[in-house]
Amino acid sequence: MPKFKLEYIWLDGYAPVPNLRGKTQIKEYEKFPTLEELPDWGFDGSSTQQADGSDSDCVLKPVAIYPDSTRNNGAIVMCEVMLPDGTPHPSNSRATILDDENAWFGFEQEYFLVEDGLPLGFPKGGYPNPQGEYYCGVGFKNVGDVARQIVEEHLEICLDAGINHEGINAEVAKGQWEFQIFGKGSKRAADQIWVARYILNRLCESYGVDVEYHCKPLTGDWNGSGMHANFSTEYLRETGGKEYFDKLMAAFEKNCDEHIAAYGPDNHMRLTGLHETQSIDQFSWGIADRGASIRVPHSFAKNDWKGYLEDRRPNSQGDPYAIASRILKTIAEVPTS
Template sequence: MVFAEYVWLDGSRPAQGIRSKTRIVPVDAESPRLTRFPDWTFDGALTGQAEGEDQDCALKPVCFVRDPLREGDHFLVLCEVFNPDGTRHPSSGRADLRLVLANGAEKHEPWIGFGQDYIVVDRDGASGASAERPNESGDAHYCGVGADRTFGREIAEEHARLCEDAGLLFYGFSARTTPARWEFRIGYRAAAREDPSLLHICDQLWLARYLLLRVAERRGVTICFAADGGDEPARLRATFSSVQMRGERGLEAIQESLALLKAGQAGSSCGIADPMSAAGLASFRIPLDVEQQGAGYFEDRRSGADADPYRLAARLAAEIFRVGEECGQPDLMVA
């Protein structure tokens, strides 16, 4: 018997929150399988996901990792929310991404990675950013070292260790442009047998966000993912590639994809809610090493830090691979 922490996304708007609850399950800790974690339910009326008399929503496990917060062999179980009859729930961005992949995107073997900004906020609701000196540039804090430059390094460090212990594809972390702002990265690490596919990495980012919130909870602070103002709003940066972009004519494929994204001419009919619209950003980048190698990936920096990675990935894949109207649901909840 093991502890299983069931983690899911609620119906909060404009940005979804994370919920969890615990149960004991008869899973062999030495050879766990996803099918051994049973489906579960929760009261959707209390999470913004149900109304009226039928308030139960279903939790279906979609992946699991080792729970690094508990001693011994226990697990974090990420779940997708479904209606009681097993149909897709309107709050599920994961369902949107599955639909886009099934309708033509998956054959292009898309990979994704994320750079997640966040801000550490103390009990009084103030962040270390409030200690920034007048007229001091954010350049002083970027990758900064020292108590006068950063706040919350112990949180970033503990979070990194927990992600690694859980087996997530954690790439690294760094201080950003205010004392309390940090970034961590999830995605491809050029290691054998690692899976950088869209669903897998989006699942991992949500689990990494969960672990970050738990670290902050233990230390008596909170984490803010909101895309605040300033010269550089907090962002969720996405690195995206396809088998074509990683191939011999990769740079050409990247430039063609960026032209589609900038023109907005392909995915607008797919019915996927746009996770970038609230951020007010319009920024793409081809890294220098990609230009030199002539293949690789591009970076999309349009999204606010609280964006849903499932919908972000679904929107990119739908626009780049021209997934048609058949993938859409006109009543999707805006993330």
């Protein structure tokens, strides 16, 4: 039987932003294994801020598997971290989130590619031209060469893995890029974001480049990085209505502090109201308004207030499990009848 290389990946216990970790297990299978065929596996939690050295065993529980085209018979296995007694580890943000297969999420993951502490394309000791021409730009002066190569290669690996990418583009700031992933169910969508992040981080090793997910790595007149969350529920898609929408926006405004707390650290640096999104201490919605907290597509308003909405406040280093769960909790507060 062929030997498969199973890269078990998980989120460690670092705060406020966990790191991705991974290690490879070799197992024999007649064909590409199913999730149900994968065993649990252990790791040393004292090395990942998830256990004390005197009792360091933690357990990896597979929750999703993806083909890895960069390795012969390769697979990437997304895992939850469990305690030895089988209960979720306190750092396991996936185990307890709200999930709804009829809730659809589309995450827009922005990031910077960085070499020697500078975004790609930044001259040492200075700055490139002000942002303006870089967004969806083309040509060496706008996007360089190696960045495009990394982004395209990342896309191909993710598509090979079955990750539901919906698009890629160069972003507003020099050295800034974005990919979009859509999933049905908050856990499925968030799993794919984490796996796509892992693939990008690993790919950049071979280019001597790092991925910077911080939401505001550049001070001054430069855009920060978000992870805009597009979302819809079955009710929003099929029924909607202006009355329901107004109640939903009232609930989002009431829960503004709770949302900001779940949307990623250091968001006060990004949500200043000067660039891409409303100020952190205010809430607003608007039709096609990229400066709003929640942007409403023209199609949504024209279609009797049915469809999807875009929360622009989640940031690029946020935990998509927490973000999706917080959105679903707010939606659950609004009666549909």
